[in-house]
Amino acid sequence: MRRALILTGLPVAVLLGLLWLAGGCDGLLRAAVAAQREAQDALAGAVRAIRAGQPGAVLGLMGVSFGYGVLHAVGPGHGKALIGAYGLARRVPVLRLSVLALLSSLAQAAVAVALVYGAVAVLGLTRQAATGLAEGAVPVIGNLMIAGLGLWLLARGIAGLRRRAGPRGHDHHDHGADCGCGHAHGPSVDQVERLTGWRDAALLVAGIALRPCSGALFLLILTWQLGIGAAGVAGAFAMGLGTALVTLAVAVLAGWAREGALQRLSGGALTRALPLAEAGFGAVILTAGLVLVWRAL
DSSP, X not given: OHHHHHHTHHHHHHHHHHHHHTTXXXXXXXXXXXXXXXXXXXXXXXXXXXXXXXXXXXXXXXHHHHHHHHHXXXXXXXXXXXXXXXXXXSOOOHHHHHHHHHHHHHHHHHHHHHHIIIIIIITOXXXXXXXXXXXXXXXXXXXXXXXXXXXXXXXXXXXXXXXXHSOOOOOTTOOOTTOSSSSOOSOOHHHHHHHHHHHHHHHHHHHHHTSOOHHHHHHHHHHHXXXXXXXXXXXXXXXXXXXXXXXXXXXXHXXXXXXXXXXXXXXXXXXXHHHHHHHHHHHHHHHHHHHHHHHHO
């Protein structure tokens, strides 16, 4: 039963992908964008209610902010695409990928807070200047990190393919990690995976976080100007949790589709498929990152 459930992951992902390519999701995306505009008006209304001291206004702002984050994530965006591509590229446990999705969304909110209070409150920049910074230099750095993650995955995938295609000779100088000779001959596979996993995680989280949500910036600047900054900070993180709800779903779908594909392979086919997927999706992420950098310049 469990194997059958895993095997359905790939067909479900392919079906959703074909539906998206055929324009079947266009109506949903347009509705999400329109609802996002309406939610921004609701944000302003919730802020005014807090300013007026209305009962329950803070909870109302948290609810509107969470909903705005969900709508923002459903619409066009790079975060969920990056999480999905990374989940397909690497055999990362779904739980770990889900944690990365959550951390990325919360880090995105933290970057928005740092930008507003660093640029506006501390440096004294205008609202327009802070917004320009958030939409200019900062996203370029994030896009470069996305490209760096893609390059890293591509290089590692190619190296993996070369190792599997190379000679398998063994002489008296070759030792395994646990050969019993009493000393280490280099990091074990598990140690290398942990090291590269942390590098991947840092690039992935930073690449998503350094493109803060425009709604969070709007809320933070507005509440700071009105003297209710704490409510704005809480609202920004509520938006992050709303965004995380969607990216978590994408992470689960990516892991489900990946394992569904790998369950159909065994032996040599499986060992070749893993680095091939890593290189292929690494190339996709690298290309996407470079395109985003080009558009931002």
